[in-house]
Amino acid sequence: MNKTMTIESAVKNAIVSSKMEGFVQTKDVEKLIYDAAYGKITYAEAINALDNKWNRKSK
Incomplete structure (x- = not known):
């Protein structure tokens, strides 16, 4: 039987x-992953948050 993968299972698998x-992966990074996957934030915002967390410059 074929099943469609949900966003939840895809994120957990990743x-x-x-x-x-x-x-x-810390809980705050996992939250960023979930927020981006569910469209609460953009992927660009998630990358920017990670860059700020590690004091890196965004491209």
């Missing part, structure tokens, strides 16, 4: 997969 690759 988070688990990145953790398996050794990336550390």
